[in-house]
Amino acid sequence: MREITFSQATLEAMDEEMTRDERVFVMGEDIARQGGIFGQFKGLPDKFGKDRVRDTPISETAIVGAAIGAALTGMRPVADMHFADFMGVCMDEIFNQMAKIHYMFGGQRPVPMVLRAPDGLINQAAAQHSQSIEAWFMHIPGLKVVIPSNPADAKGLLKSAIRDDNPVIYFEHKALFNTRGPVPDGEVLTPIGKAKVVREGSDVTLVSYSRCMGLSLEAADVLAGEGISVECIDLRSISPIDKETLLASVAKTTRLVVAHEAIKQGGVGAEISAIVAEEGIDFLDAPIVRVGAPFTPVPFARPLEQAYRVTPEKIAEAVRGLF
Amino acid sequence: MEQVTMPKLGLTMTEGTVSQWKASPGDRVKKDEVILVVATDKLTYEVVSPIDGAVLEILVNEGETVPVGTVMAVLGVEGEKAAPLQEEKQGPGPAPEEPAERPPVLTPPSGGAGAKVDLPEAGARGKESAASPLARKWARSFGLDPASIEGSGPGGRVVKENVMKASARFRATPLARKIAREAGIPVQEISGTGPMGRTTAGDVKAYLASPPGEKVRVSPAAARLAKDLRVPLEMIKVPGRIMKENVLRAAGAAKGSEAGERRVPLTQMRKVIADRMSFSASTIPSVFFNIEADFTGFMAFRKALNEELEGNGVKVSFNDILMKICARALVEMPMANASYDPERNEYTLHEDINIGIAVAVEGGLLVPNVKKVQEKTLTEIAGESLELVNKARRGELLLEEMQGGTFTITNLGMFGIHDFIPIINPPEACILAVNAVTERPVYRDGQVIVRPMSMIGLSADHRILDGADAARFLARVRELVEKPWMTLIPEHRTDKWSVD
Numbered sequence: 001m002r003e004i005t006f007s008q009a010t011l012e013a014m015d016e017e018m019t020r021d022e023r024v025f026v027m028g029e030d031i032a033r034q035g036g037i038f039g040q041f042k043g044l045p046d047k048f049g050k051d052r053v054r055d056t057p058i059s060e061t062a063i064v065g066a067a068i069g070a071a072l073t074g075m076r077p078v079a080d081m082h083f084a085d086f087m088g089v090c091m092d093e094i095f096n097q098m099a100k101i102h103y104m105f106g107g108q109r110p111v112p113m114v115l116r117a118p119d120g121l122i123n124q125a126a127a128q129h130s131q132s133i134e135a136w137f138m139h140i141p142g143l144k145v146v147i148p149s150n151p152a153d154a155k156g157l158l159k160s161a162i163r164d165d166n167p168v169i170y171f172e173h174k175a176l177f178n179t180r181g182p183v184p185d186g187e188v189l190t191p192i193g194k195a196k197v198v199r200e201g202s203d204v205t206l207v208s209y210s211r212c213m214g215l216s217l218e219a220a221d222v223l224a225g226e227g228i229s230v231e232c233i234d235l236r237s238i239s240p241i242d243k244e245t246l247l248a249s250v251a252k253t254t255r256l257v258v259a260h261e262a263i264k265q266g267g268v269g270a271e272i273s274a275i276v277a278e279e280g281i282d283f284l285d286a287p288i289v290r291v292g293a294p295f296t297p298v299p300f301a302r303p304l305e306q307a308y309r310v311t312p313e314k315i316a317e318a319v320r321g322l323f
Numbered sequence: 324m325e326q327v328t329m330p331k332l333g334l335t336m337t338e339g340t341v342s343q344w345k346a347s348p349g350d351r352v353k354k355d356e357v358i359l360v361v362a363t364d365k366l367t368y369e370v371v372s373p374i375d376g377a378v379l380e381i382l383v384n385e386g387e388t389v390p391v392g393t394v395m396a397v398l399g400v401e402g403e404k405a406a407p408l409q410e411e412k413q414g415p416g417p418a419p420e421e422p423a424e425r426p427p428v429l430t431p432p433s434g435g436a437g438a439k440v441d442l443p444e445a446g447a448r449g450k451e452s453a454a455s456p457l458a459r460k461w462a463r464s465f466g467l468d469p470a471s472i473e474g475s476g477p478g479g480r481v482v483k484e485n486v487m488k489a490s491a492r493f494r495a496t497p498l499a500r501k502i503a504r505e506a507g508i509p510v511q512e513i514s515g516t517g518p519m520g521r522t523t524a525g526d527v528k529a530y531l532a533s534p535p536g537e538k539v540r541v542s543p544a545a546a547r548l549a550k551d552l553r554v555p556l557e558m559i560k561v562p563g564r565i566m567k568e569n570v571l572r573a574a575g576a577a578k579g580s581e582a583g584e585r586r587v588p589l590t591q592m593r594k595v596i597a598d599r600m601s602f603s604a605s606t607i608p609s610v611f612f613n614i615e616a617d618f619t620g621f622m623a624f625r626k627a628l629n630e631e632l633e634g635n636g637v638k639v640s641f642n643d644i645l646m647k648i649c650a651r652a653l654v655e656m657p658m659a660n661a662s663y664d665p666e667r668n669e670y671t672l673h674e675d676i677n678i679g680i681a682v683a684v685e686g687g688l689l690v691p692n693v694k695k696v697q698e699k700t701l702t703e704i705a706g707e708s709l710e711l712v713n714k715a716r717r718g719e720l721l722l723e724e725m726q727g728g729t730f731t732i733t734n735l736g737m738f739g740i741h742d743f744i745p746i747i748n749p750p751e752a753c754i755l756a757v758n759a760v761t762e763r764p765v766y767r768d769g770q771v772i773v774r775p776m777s778m779i780g781l782s783a784d785h786r787i788l789d790g791a792d793a794a795r796f797l798a799r800v801r802e803l804v805e806k807p808w809m810t811l812i813p814e815h816r817t818d819k820w821s822v823d
Binding site for chain 1: 496497498499501517518521523524525
């Protein structure tokens with residue numbers, strides 16, 4: 001199978017969906033002129049014109065507000081947040097408008113739109129440009145939240161998000177943009193709300209997503225050498241969350257570790273742990289363990305940033321503690 | 324210097340209790356002289372001195388339970404000073420609630436050799452105050468008695484960490500709890516091997532798969548009290564560790580309060596017998612046969628052998644010859660040397676013939692078995708079974724000497740019993756009942772003569788052996804009883820009676 005980068009995969013998704021449906025357009029800061037800071041929009045303005053690939057002023061409130069309006073009038077906008085960290089600016093648009101309009105107006109109009117939100121740690125980007133804030137949004141009904149870990153799902157989830165009639169937040173990890181992976185030719189659609197067992201194992205279920213998924217697989221390799229068979233699940237969607245895959249795996253392995261780059265406290269891991277504790281406590285033969293960042297802003301200094309991040313070693317160590 | 328360590332007395336033994344010291348620090352000892360008595364759940368064993376010398380140091384108190392391999396005493400030349408122990412942790416896995424290292428509890432009195440010292444019950448008294456307030460608070464929340472916990476703080480003070488360690492028995496995974504709940508076992512009764520001493524599903528499964536007769540876990544204070552009050556610890560049935568208050572309650576119960584009645588709690592041995600016999604009687608469809616045998620040839624055979632062996636220190640007993648006979652018949656009919664497995668819808672034919680002998684002992688019954696009887700000579704069988712019987716009576720049997728039996732012989736002839744129906748010892752297929760041999764008139768060749776006669780009985784598992792199979796087996800046993808010398812030659816007849 002051909003291998004392309006994560007960034008190219010999202011570009012293909014945009015290209016294909018914009019070709020397929022004229023109502024799809026994209027707007028954000030520096031996307032037309034610059035092609036996006038990670039090259040994820042490169043070439044789109046030439047192909048689709050500046051009406052459908054729009055540069056905006058630096059106002060997340062305006063971007064999301066305009067996108068909501070466009071969606072309500074029948075368009076299918078994709079709005080780029082530049083950095084997920086900036087979503088705080090437009091939070092009212094996101095959680096009071098985008099997420100609730102369809103519900104509050106009795107389902108008269110859907111809000112088919114996608115917010116693309118590059119997140120995560122990369123190159124000492126410091127406290128305001130490095131965060132993983134996906135957990136905030138799984139607390140909001142009316143939103144879907146997806147978070148790919150590889151190029152194939154990057155493409156498949158973005159296409160599914162664009163075709164979905166609900167507002168979808170699409171988190172894409174900045175450190176993944178340049179990673180390569182196999183992506184099938186032709187139509188790639190990853191179902192939203194469906195996790196994937198990416199590695200089968202019998203001793204412990206290791207749930208992860210986004211950048212941390214690759215780190216988890218590295219840890220699983222190391223652990224396999226030590227005789228621990230790790231089953232890795234890529235969550236892919238964190239809202240809705242795929243309870244069935246999760247519980248079925250824990251029932252098989254009897255142990256659960258959740259690893260994510262985001263802060264551990266109040267993270268997605270907390271929700272997963274709670275689901276398993278509520279619905280599958282009898283499956284467990286060890287305490288649930290979460291691996292996440294410490295409860296502190298992302299530090300700027302390189303050694304501190306290094307100490308802050310989740311690594312394959314930290315994940316492996318957490319798994320070892322269960323045996 | 325020589326170290327005396329906790330011996331491993333059986334395949335499954337992981338720890339043992341020092342039940343009695345026969346020597347004190349400073350005492351002179353001879354090689355092979357008994358210096359202490361070790362007890363496990365099943366047996367007691369005398370540990371002898373490996374050298375001529377003196378006891379320099381005793382490291383484990385009476386009543387204490389320590390892992391196999393733990394150094395219990397240091398011996399050496401009289402007057403020599405015990406060097407500090409360097410390999411404190413050599414036992415395989417220290418007991419979870421006890422720190423592996425601890426200071427010696429006794430040192431030789433300065434009075435020199437021969438001075439007798441009463442062993443102080445170290446660490447048992449005064450503990451109440453020697454616990455930190457935080458440790459006490461945690462101990463209370465776990466329902467633990469701080470006095471029962473070994474302290475590692477300054478001056479042996481019990482600190483929070485010690486309590487947390489001791490509380491390990493309260494830790495069990497949800498899955499472990501679920502399995503234990505379904506099996507009707509308090510999960511605290513199962514010691515954990517998981518992280519933090521947590522009981523895991525694996526521990527519960529191992530517990531369920533292990534033979535009955537688990538080890539008695541007891542706090543040092545409780546052990547001391549039980550000794551003072553003469554309460555056998557095996558009488559006390561509690562989930563987890565036996566604590567002081569359990570001993571007090573048991574002591575009260577043992578006195579018996581209701582007029583004319585005394586409640587006798589089952590000892591571990593009685594419990595095992597009760598469980599196994601109930602299991603046998605309620606699950607094995609047994610079929611019973613009797614056959615009468617003329618023991619004239621048998622008696623003559625035995626007499627001749629023993630005359631031959633006179634002065635050799637070996638005597639072939641009635642049972643030994645029966646064992647030899649049974650081994651021969653079992654080789655010819657493997658179905659009688661089988662065990663039934665209802666789980667897998669199959670039965671196992673055992674290659675080795677391990678014949679158990681039921682030995683009545685104080686308070687119960689033990690069935691040690693002679694292994695591979697089919698390969699042994701009569702004198703080997705005689706020597707081994709005598710040793711097993713003696714060990715059974717002294718409570719010195721090793722676990723493996725009681726496990727792995729494939730057939731059992733039970734003899735009540737000494738009581739004049741002439742007919743009884745024995746209960747099969749599961750998972751074996753058959754048990755042979757031996758009765759008193761008595762002079763009786765029999766009709767032979769047109770006249771009534773007197774012959775030593777006896778009944779031989781067989782209970783057989785009908786799931787493996789049908790009536791005809793069992794009857795053929797018993798008939799063959801009778802034939803060999805009447806002509807025991809036939810055990811010395813291979814089966815030579817063509818009209819083979821055995822089935823395949």
